[in-house]
Each structure stands twice: as structure tokens, then as C-alpha cells.
Amino acid sequence: MVRVLFLHPDLGIGGAERAVIDAALALKSKGHQVQFVTAHHDPSHCFQETKDGTLKVTCVGDWLPRKLFGRFYALCAYIRMIYAALYVVINPFLQIDVVFCDQISACIPVLLLSSVRILFYCHFPDMLLTKRKSFLKTLYRKPIDKLEEYTTGLAHKVLVNSHFTAGIFKDTFKSLSHVQPAVLYPIPDFNTLKKPVDKEFMATLPQKPFLFLSINRYERKKNISLAVMAFELLVERHGNSKCHLIIAGGYDERVTENREYYKELKDIVEKKGLTENVSFLRSFSDAEKRSLLSSATCLLYTPENEHFGIVPIEAMYLQCPVIAANSGGPLETIADGETGYLCDPAPDVFCNAMSKFLTSENLHKKLGEAGKQRVIEKFSFEQFTEQLCNIIEDLMQDKSHNISPIWILTIISLVVILFIAIFPWF
The missing domain is CATH 3.40.50.2000 (Glycogen Phosphorylase B;)
Incomplete structure (x- = not known):
């Protein structure tokens, strides 16, 4: 010992x-x-x-x-x-x-x-x-x-x-x-990921066919605004009746940047007229995180040159495909075209990848199953x-x-x- x-x-x-x-x-x-x-x-x-x-x-x-x-x-x-x-x-x-x-x-x-x-x-x-x-x-x-x-x-x-x-x-x-x-x-903590979802929390989620999710701390370097701008383009292409974006992340009231960036993102959403189609969640329980990833059509992972990034692995394990910036850790965790998509960090490129889920009926299931298998093989406890x-x-x-x-x-x-x-x- x-x-x-x-x-x-x-x-x-x-x-x-x-x-x-x-x-x-x-x-x-x-x-x-x-x-x-x-x-x-x-x-x-x-x-x-x-x-x-x-x-x-x-x-x-x-x-x-x-x-x-x-x-x-x-x-x-x-x-x-x-x-x-x-x-x-x-x-x-x-x-x-x-x-x-x-x-x-x-x-x-x-x-x-x-x-x-x-x-x-x-x-x-x-x-x-x-x-x-x-x-x-x-x-x-x-x-x-x-x-x-x-x-x-x-x-x-x-x-x-x-x-x-x-x-x-x-x-x-x-x-x-x-x-x-x-x-x-x-x-990821596999024991936590294997636990049941929070059904009461899931019942409160927007009832839309396609639910896009961003999970990051409320920090500017996480580039969460990219998800908002890509979602705006998606709504312009496919209408606002099918899609919803949830921006969830760690938030600490003591941290000035958390407070400032949260307000900036809220202002961007309001300015673009997306208030009814974008929800914010500041900090959440493990059960709520499992619920979000289990319910989402895909995860939008927007940081550039991220050191590693544990959230994409958690998402793949819960069979949630990932769209991520094509740099840093995601290059080692996500198989492009197999478990998700690696994209240039530009709104139109991210939007193109998001659109595939709206036009391909079985894409979510196909990429999700491949993602879980990849995590089991390469990132096991x-x-x-x-x-x-x-x-x-x-x-x-x-x-x-x-x-x-x-x-x-x-x-x-x-x-x-x-x-x-x-x-x-x-």
C-alpha cells in the first residue's frame, strides 16, 4: 500500500x-x-x-x-x-x-x-x-x-x-x-455514468426533436459563443420549431469571468432573437449531466486547442455524438465521421455538421454506438x-x-x- x-x-x-x-x-x-x-x-x-x-x-x-x-x-x-x-x-x-x-x-x-x-x-x-x-x-x-x-x-x-x-x-x-x-x-467516472438519469429533470427539458448541448465552464476561452452562432445559422436553415440549444456549465459566483461571460452569452442570445430556443444552466448535478447527455442529439464542444477534454468522452460513453473543434485533445479522442465530427471552429462549419443530424435519420444512433465502443476500448477505468x-x-x-x-x-x-x-x- x-x-x-x-x-x-x-x-x-x-x-x-x-x-x-x-x-x-x-x-x-x-x-x-x-x-x-x-x-x-x-x-x-x-x-x-x-x-x-x-x-x-x-x-x-x-x-x-x-x-x-x-x-x-x-x-x-x-x-x-x-x-x-x-x-x-x-x-x-x-x-x-x-x-x-x-x-x-x-x-x-x-x-x-x-x-x-x-x-x-x-x-x-x-x-x-x-x-x-x-x-x-x-x-x-x-x-x-x-x-x-x-x-x-x-x-x-x-x-x-x-x-x-x-x-x-x-x-x-x-x-x-x-x-x-x-x-x-x-x-470519466464510469460508475457515475452508469447510474440512472434524473427523470424529473428530463421532463423539464425542451420537447424538441433535436436537442443540441454545450457543456463547458463559463469562460471566454471555451468559445461558447461559437455554439450560439452556429445554432443561429441552423435555425435560419431549418426553422426554430425543431431545434433547441442548452448551454450548461460550471459556474462560480466568486469568479468574475464566470459572471461576465454568462451575461455576455445571455445578451448575444437575446440580441439574435433566440431566447425561446436557447436555455442556460449554471452548474448541475451528476444525475442532471447524465440526463442532458442522454437526451441530446449531439454535444457541441467548442474550445480550441483544448488540453484534453473529458466531456467528449463522457458524451460518447452515453452514446451522444460530438462535434468538436479540430485541435488539441479532441483529435485524440474523437474519430472524425465515426463517433462525431472534427470541424474548423467557424459557425458555418459547425452548422453544416449539426445539419447532418436533422437530415440523416439514423446518424445519432450510428455515431452514438460507435462512440461508446471507442471509449470502452481506449479510455477504460x-x-x-x-x-x-x-x-x-x-x-x-x-x-x-x-x-x-x-x-x-x-x-x-x-x-x-x-x-x-x-x-x-x-
């Missing part, structure tokens, strides 16, 4: 959170001991496994700010994660062998103060997720980007979620040419579990890459300087 602690910045609802929860469930199913430490966990906005006690969660450092003067989100996230790592290192009651951390690598030097092995899951380089719109923003991000690259290289093992991300990793982190990240595809357990076991046997006493003193000094610097803000 290996004792594994998952260190994650915010256990809310999202693809990254689902990935680490599935990893914990996979290890637990093989008798390993797992638990979570996080800087934020809201029982009203989280996945069921962290709410019902299936997975033990300890929240530390939530008193630290998420932003300063409406800015410095990245810096605050780094500080919160470093604080959580300090808790892990100095807590005498935590008996652990491996720390599985993700999203923020700045905590790795602190974790190296202990004798644990460190596994870092790189969903995508953080430095590529932020736009540098000004000189000051570029100046602010420069040391953070350097810190991300350097500390990522300190992990004993690095994982990525797709071959696409592995390529991005190599192109982005030039100094880490010696690091060979292993690809570990995220998987058993394959995921076996691969992850092998990685953990190899990590335990490899005792190289240990930290020197001089490096320990350096880390302690840097941490002390950091907290002295930020203390006046609190």
Missing part, C-alpha cells in the same frame, strides 16, 4: 478537479491510501466524492486572499499553494509516501523538504493560459513563468493529459528537454488504473533526484522572505 496525498489549489467543479478525483478513486480501488489537501473546498460547489466523504479532504489556507486590489490572481494562487505545501511538510500527523500535485508547481520546492516522492500532473503550462496585454502584465508574469518552468522540472515524475499537451510541454519549457513527461489520459498504479510503484522504487542540504536551506530562506514580503497585506 502506498500513501498518496493529492495537493490541489481549489477542489471545485472542472476538468482538472475531475481528473485528480478519478486518479484518487483509481488508486483507492487498488488498496492504496488517498487523501486531499486543498486551499479551497466548498461543499455546495464540488464533486460528490469530496462531499460525501468518499475521499477525505482537508482545507488549509483559505484565509489567504485570492487576489490583491482586484489583480495578482496568479501570485495569490502560488502563495496559497505554497502555504498548503508547508502544511503538508510540517504536519506530524500526515504519513505519506507520494504527493500528487497539479496546476501549480511552485509548491514542489517546499515539498522537497520532506522525503516524499513528487508526481506533478501538467494539465497545460500555466504561462500559456494568460494573455500579456500590457508591458506591466508581461513584467509581472516574467518571474512567475520562470518559477513555473524551473519548479516543474523538480518533480520526480511529470504527467501530461494528452500527446498534444506533451508537445506543448516540450515547446514551452525549453530548459526541460531532459524531462520526458508520460501521457496519462483522464477518464481499468487501463487508467493499471497505468497510474505502475507509475506510482515505479516512483517508489526510484530513489534518485534527492535534495541536498544546501538546497533545503535555500528553500527555507526563500519561503521566509516570501512570507515577510506578503505579511503586510493581511
Whole structure:
């Protein structure tokens, strides 16, 4: 048995959170001991496994700010994660062998103060997720980007979620040419997907022959407006009596972008006169998600260069075909023309693919059945579990890459300087 602690910045609802929860469930199913430490966990906005006690969660450092003067989100996230790592290192009651951390690598030097092995899951380089719109923003991000690259290289093992991300990793982190990240595809929670749908919820869904669905967090990078514009063209071609679009996604009232983008999308729908044909759903239960995917004609997956994307796999497993942008993770998960369609991210191209479902009677069933078979063959829980357990076991046997006493003193000094610097803000 290996004792594994998952260190994650915010256990809310999202693809990254689902990935680490599935990893914990996979290890637990093989008798390993797992638990979570996080800087934020809201029982009203989280996945069921962290709410019902299936997975033990300890929240530390939530008193630290998420932003300063409406800015410095990245810096605050780094500080919160470093604080959580300090808790892990100095807590005498935590008996652990491996720390599985993700999203923020700045905590790795602190974790190296202990004798644990460190596994870092790189969903995508953080430095590529932020736009540098000004000189000051570029100046602010420069040391953070350097810190991300350097500390990522300190992990004993690095994982990525797709071959696409592995390529991005190599192109982005030039100094880490010696690091060979292993690809570990995220998987859906099959046990949850096998549970019954919510019939009462399904009864509330629009009663239209063709129901199109978008599931993404309310973030601009998810390009949800593409689904709206493609649907507008579809209505122009086939009329509004047959089709309906449901835009569903994770929503957190604390996140400014969630609030702003939700309003932007509502305004777009109203401006285009589609209010009666487009519904919005902000956050939803697992049962409601199953109901949506089971009822939909197809899923519209609009992000470009998505790192991986777990929702298309969930959709295919529930025999819901997928129309996705032809870049990033979907290139590895969707078989074009067999389980859905890979399209240029343009409204007319997406609309053409959507129209096929209105004109081909058995297309939904044909692509849906092929999609489920593809998921079973390539993205099973058993394959995921076996691969992850092998990685953990190899990590335990490899005792190289240990930290020197001089490096320990350096880390302690840097941490002390950091907290002295930020203390006046609190």
C-alpha cells in the first residue's frame, strides 16, 4: 500500500478537479491510501466524492486572499499553494509516501523538504493560459513563468493529459528537454455514468426533436459563443420549431469571468432573437449531466486547442455524438465521421455538421454506438488504473533526484522572505 496525498489549489467543479478525483478513486480501488489537501473546498460547489466523504479532504489556507486590489490572481494562487505545501511538510500527523500535485508547481520546492516522492500532473503550462496585454502584465508574469518552468522540472515524475499537451510541454519549457513527461489520459467516472438519469429533470427539458448541448465552464476561452452562432445559422436553415440549444456549465459566483461571460452569452442570445430556443444552466448535478447527455442529439464542444477534454468522452460513453473543434485533445479522442465530427471552429462549419443530424435519420444512433465502443476500448477505468498504479510503484522504487542540504536551506530562506514580503497585506 502506498500513501498518496493529492495537493490541489481549489477542489471545485472542472476538468482538472475531475481528473485528480478519478486518479484518487483509481488508486483507492487498488488498496492504496488517498487523501486531499486543498486551499479551497466548498461543499455546495464540488464533486460528490469530496462531499460525501468518499475521499477525505482537508482545507488549509483559505484565509489567504485570492487576489490583491482586484489583480495578482496568479501570485495569490502560488502563495496559497505554497502555504498548503508547508502544511503538508510540517504536519506530524500526515504519513505519506507520494504527493500528487497539479496546476501549480511552485509548491514542489517546499515539498522537497520532506522525503516524499513528487508526481506533478501538467494539465497545460500555466504561462500559456494568460494573455500579456500590457508591458506591466508581461513584467509581472516574467518571474512567475520562470518559477513555473524551473519548479516543474523538480518533480520526480511529470504527467501530461494528452500527446498534444506533451508537445506543448516540450515547446514551452525549453530548459526541460531532459524531462520526458508520460501521457496519462483522464477518464470519466464510469460508475457515475452508469447510474440512472434524473427523470424529473428530463421532463423539464425542451420537447424538441433535436436537442443540441454545450457543456463547458463559463469562460471566454471555451468559445461558447461559437455554439450560439452556429445554432443561429441552423435555425435560419431549418426553422426554430425543431431545434433547441442548452448551454450548461460550471459556474462560480466568486469568479468574475464566470459572471461576465454568462451575461455576455445571455445578451448575444437575446440580441439574435433566440431566447425561446436557447436555455442556460449554471452548474448541475451528476444525475442532471447524465440526463442532458442522454437526451441530446449531439454535444457541441467548442474550445480550441483544448488540453484534453473529458466531456467528449463522457458524451460518447452515453452514446451522444460530438462535434468538436479540430485541435488539441479532441483529435485524440474523437474519430472524425465515426463517433462525431472534427470541424474548423467557424459557425458555418459547425452548422453544416449539426445539419447532418436533422437530415440523416439514423446518424445519432450510428455515431452514438460507435462512440461508446471507442471509449470502452481506449479510455477504460481499468487501463487508467493499471497505468497510474505502475507509475506510482515505479516512483517508489526510484530513489534518485534527492535534495541536498544546501538546497533545503535555500528553500527555507526563500519561503521566509516570501512570507515577510506578503505579511503586510493581511
